[in-house]
Amino acid sequence: MQSAHVKKSRIKKTLKIVGLSFIGLVIIIIGIEFMYKDSVESPMYKVQQYLTYSKEDWANYENMKRMQAEANTRPDMVDVLIEAPQSPEDTTIWTNAIKNKDFIPEGVLEDINRYKKRDFSKLKIAEDKPSDDDAQQAIVRNYQNEVTSLLSKYKAHIKIGACYAAPLQKLDGDTEIARVTAMVSAFNKEQGNLGNIQAPLNVIYDFVKYQSDPTTWHLADFSQSIPYDYVLNKDKW
Amino acid sequence: MVRFSILSLLILSSLSCTKKEQDQAKKTLYLTTSANDVYAFNLADKKLLWHAEAFNKAENDEVNFFTVDEKHLTKAYIDGSIIQYDKKTGKKVWEIKDTDGPDAKLYNFDFNEVAFRLFYQYPLVVNGNIIFANSHGEIKSISMATKKVNWVYHNPNIIYSSPKVVKNLVLVSLNGSMIAIDIKTGKKVSSVNYDENEPVTNEMVIDGGNIFTLSQNNLLSYFTPEYNSIWDYKADNTSQSSTHNILITDDAVYFGGSTLFAVDKEKGELLWKTELYKDDNALLSVSKCDDGVMVSTRKELLKLDDDGKIIARKKLASEAYGILYLANNNYYYVCQNGVIYSIDAGLQHEAVFYKGINIDPEHRVDNTYMFAE
Numbered sequence: 265m266q267s268a269h270v271k272k273s274r275i276k277k278t279l280k281i282v283g284l285s286f287i288g289l290v291i292i293i294i295g296i297e298f299m300y301k302d303s304v305e306s307p308m309y310k311v312q313q314y315l316t317y318s319k320e321d322w323a324n325y326e327n328m329k330r331m332q333a334e335a336n337t338r339p340d341m342v343d344v345l346i347e348a349p350q351s352p353e354d355t356t357i358w359t360n361a362i363k364n365k366d367f368i369p370e371g372v373l374e375d376i377n378r379y380k381k382r383d384f385s386k387l388k389i390a391e392d393k394p395s396d397d398d399a400q401q402a403i404v405r406n407y408q409n410e411v412t413s414l415l416s417k418y419k420a421h422i423k424i425g426a427c428y429a430a431p432l433q434k435l436d437g438d439t440e441i442a443r444v445t446a447m448v449s450a451f452n453k454e455q456g457n458l459g460n461i462q463a464p465l466n467v468i469y470d471f472v473k474y475q476s477d478p479t480t481w482h483l484a485d486f487s488q489s490i491p492y493d494y495v496l497n498k499d500k501w
Numbered sequence: 502m503v504r505f506s507i508l509s510l511l512i513l514s515s516l517s518c519t520k521k522e523q524d525q526a527k528k529t530l531y532l533t534t535s536a537n538d539v540y541a542f543n544l545a546d547k548k549l550l551w552h553a554e555a556f557n558k559a560e561n562d563e564v565n566f567f568t569v570d571e572k573h574l575t576k577a578y579i580d581g582s583i584i585q586y587d588k589k590t591g592k593k594v595w596e597i598k599d600t601d602g603p604d605a606k607l608y609n610f611d612f613n614e615v616a617f618r619l620f621y622q623y624p625l626v627v628n629g630n631i632i633f634a635n636s637h638g639e640i641k642s643i644s645m646a647t648k649k650v651n652w653v654y655h656n657p658n659i660i661y662s663s664p665k666v667v668k669n670l671v672l673v674s675l676n677g678s679m680i681a682i683d684i685k686t687g688k689k690v691s692s693v694n695y696d697e698n699e700p701v702t703n704e705m706v707i708d709g710g711n712i713f714t715l716s717q718n719n720l721l722s723y724f725t726p727e728y729n730s731i732w733d734y735k736a737d738n739t740s741q742s743s744t745h746n747i748l749i750t751d752d753a754v755y756f757g758g759s760t761l762f763a764v765d766k767e768k769g770e771l772l773w774k775t776e777l778y779k780d781d782n783a784l785l786s787v788s789k790c791d792d793g794v795m796v797s798t799r800k801e802l803l804k805l806d807d808d809g810k811i812i813a814r815k816k817l818a819s820e821a822y823g824i825l826y827l828a829n830n831n832y833y834y835v836c837q838n839g840v841i842y843s844i845d846a847g848l849q850h851e852a853v854f855y856k857g858i859n860i861d862p863e864h865r866v867d868n869t870y871m872f873a874e
Contacts, residue, residue: 397609404607409652409687412604437694 351468352447352492353379354500384491390444393427394471394481399448402471406483407464414461420450425496430470430487438474445470445486447493449501459501527828527873531569531588534823534835534869536861537561537578541591542841544829544873547854551591555859557582562861564823564868566623566663577622577633585645595645601637602653610657612637620661621704627666627684634660640673640680642687652687656680662704667712667726674705674714681726693728696720703744713754715744721756723769732769736762745868746824748787748794755787755794763794763809773809786825788832790846797825797834804848815848822860823869835860835869 296307317325355376361368362376394402400422404411415421427444434440447468450458460467470484529550532540537555542548553576555561560580567576573595574588585595599619601612615636624633630651634640638656643649656675664673670690671682677700680692695701699716706713711731714722719736736757748755753772754764761784763772777784778798788795793806799820804813819836826833831843833854841854 400607401609404604405655405657408654408689409604412607415607416604 349486349489350379350382351486352490354492354494354497355379356494357500382489382491384489387428387488387490390427390429390442392442392473393444393446394424396421396423398481399424399446399469399471402481402483403448403465403469410464414465415450418450418452418458418461419454420452420458420461422448423451423496424448424471425493426490427471428488428490433487438476440472441475441478442473443470443484443487445488445490447490447496449496457497457499457501459497529588530826530828530833530871530873531567531574532835532841532858532869532871533564533567533576534858534860535562535564536859537565538859539567539574539576539586539591540855540858541574541588542855549855550589551586553584553586553591553593555861558861563620564870565619565621566870567872568623568626569872569874570626573626575624575626575631577619577624579618579620581617581619581635583619583624583631583633597643597648599633599635599641602639602641602650602655604653605637605639605655608655610638610655612659615659620659622663625664625666632664632666632671632684634662634664634673636660640664640671640682640687642671642684654680654682654687654689661702665705665707665712667707667710670726672705672707672712672726674701674703676700676702679705679714679728691728706744706747706749708749713744713747713749715747715756721754721762721764723754723766734762734764734769734771736760736774746784746786748789750789758784761787761794761796761805761809775805775809775811777803785821785823786834788825788827790827795825795827795832795846795848797821797832802832802834802844802848804846813848815844815851824871826871826873828873833871 293308313325353375358368358372358376360366362373403422404415425447427446430443430445432440432443445468449467450461450465452458468486468490470486471481472484473479473481527544530542530544532542536558539553541550541552543550557578557580561578563579565577565579567574569588572588573585575583575585577583581599583597583599584593586592587594601617618636619633620636622633624631626645629645630642631645632640632642636659638658638660640654640656640660642651644651658675658677660673660675662674664671666672666684669684671684673680673682677697678692678694679701681690682688683690695714695716699718699720701714701716703715711723711725716722721734721736723731723733725731744756746756749766751766753766756762756764757774757777759778759780759782760774760776762774764770765772777796778800783799785797785799788797790804793804793812796803796805799822801817802815802821802825803811806812817836819838819840821834822837823835830846832846833841833843835841835858837860839858839860840856841858842851843854844851
């Protein structure tokens with residue numbers, strides 16, 4: 265009877281030791297995991313690697329490590345986020361609606377406020393700029409019959425507004441000697457301001473002169489945001 | 502019975518071969534010269550089938566080419582005329598006179614001091630449209646059925662050579678650059694600049710869908726329509742090199758002037774070069790032959806073997822003028838005496854093919870254009 269009691273007590277003791285050891289191990293593992301929480305390779309991760317990785321997995325792993333090490337030895341590279349230039353917007357069309365608290369489509373107010381916050385203080389009016397004819401020729405030469413047919417159909421011509429000096433771009437090929445950003449619009453006698461008439465004609469472009477042909481303006485996509493040209497577009501399209 | 506069957510089979514097969522050869526034999530030779538008359542000859546009996554006389558001779562004093570299709574021969578003239586002739590009768594069936602497009606003023610390119618001309622145009626005839634370019638920088642597609650202009654692409658440069666078509670692209674050499682235009686819309690698809698030191702005024706040559714250009718300084722370039730370079734070969738020591746006398750075979754490209762160059766077509770490596778003459782002569786044309794190439798210069802015809810060795814010569818009584826054209830195993834060439842000659846591949850048997858070709862004594866460039874079918 266006594267020996268049975270001693271046996272039970274030993275089993276209890278063993279269970280206690282095993283239980284406490286298990287709890288202790290779990291606490292230690294949690295503690296180590298916590299200590300290595302910012303590390304990519306925690307001890308558990310390493311354990312899982314040794315248990316599950318095949319030869320190929322190890323080869324991939326070593327390759328990745330090597331590439332990471334190479335990347336880390338490169339000089340600091342900074343990704344610069346450049347905001348795309350935005351088309352000018354005529355906010356006056358919303359002025360009365362805002363005053364009268366009329367319905368304004370969702371997001372438009374946000375756009376108008378964002379537009380009003382644009383900083384145009386660093387823009388400079390360009391001295392070297394294309395005339396109306398220069399601008400029209402640059403546009404026609406770029407789009408060819410897509411635009412000539414529009415101008416012929418509407419008996420229209422192109423006018424250019426205020427020109428803002430734009431930074432010269434260093435691309436392969438010809439060297440730029442002048443670059444301006446400006447709004448343009450098509451006009452005819454009957455209807456006045458026709459805006460862009462239709463695509464592909466746009467209302468804002470860059471005009472560029474190159475070293476090899478310093479008297480000719482060429483068309484390019486606009487490279488900076490400029491204010492809406494209320495003088496050019498005093499008659500709304 | 503077995504013998505009779507075998508004999509019958511042999512006779513049938515020999516008849517079939519003869520018929521095939523006859524089918525392949527060319528029947529009609531078309532010719533134009535710097536004087537711009539057009540001639541059609543029956544190759545078998547050397548008879549003139551028809552002759553379209555030149556006109557506006559003061560202006561039409563350089564050769565312009567023609568395109569032959571199922572029913573018509575369509576010829577460009579330097580004064581801007583494009584005329585379609587019935588290829589059997591020579592009767593004029595269609596004509597236009599190219600002029601500056603109505604939108605030219607909008608582009609304001611300065612062509613005030615450039616005469617309006619069509620230089621070296623075929624013109625191309627593609628799906629019922631003619632495609633060509635003029636000296637005022639215009640590349641045009643015109644519907645033959647309606648004579649309506651499908652599209653015009655305007656350039657600031659004088660265009661000296663004919664456009665070429667590869668798939669749905671019209672490719673045009675513009676001296677300093679090459680432009681690719683969509684054949685249906687006339688919209689520019691792409692353009693590339695040639696090397697500044699290697700301007701190309703020669704016609705580009707299309708072979709197997711790829712492009713050969715030859716610069717003024719003898720850089721032979723081979724590239725894909727996307728302008729991916731396959732190879733370049735820079736030739737030295739030559740003169741008068743032009744794509745008008747280039748020959749492209751399955752294995753090699755032959756070009757040059759006083760020296761003829763043979764370049765491996767696949768690798769762009771020199772196979773051989775042979776001096777054809779020292780001075781007071783001119784390479785006119787290079788033509789295929791079975792075991793080498795046949796070359797015409799102003800003063801003589803030369804046969805070169807596969808290694809570039811001159812193996813036969815034929816001195817000419819009258820100076821040659823224009824291309825050397827191979828048809829039905831004979832070579833045809835025009836001389837300054839107004840005679841078309843034919844000669845065999847061994848340069849042994851020269852014969853008068855036709856006397857009385859109109860040679861304009863005032864022509865600026867010695868050239869002819871021939872096509873046989």
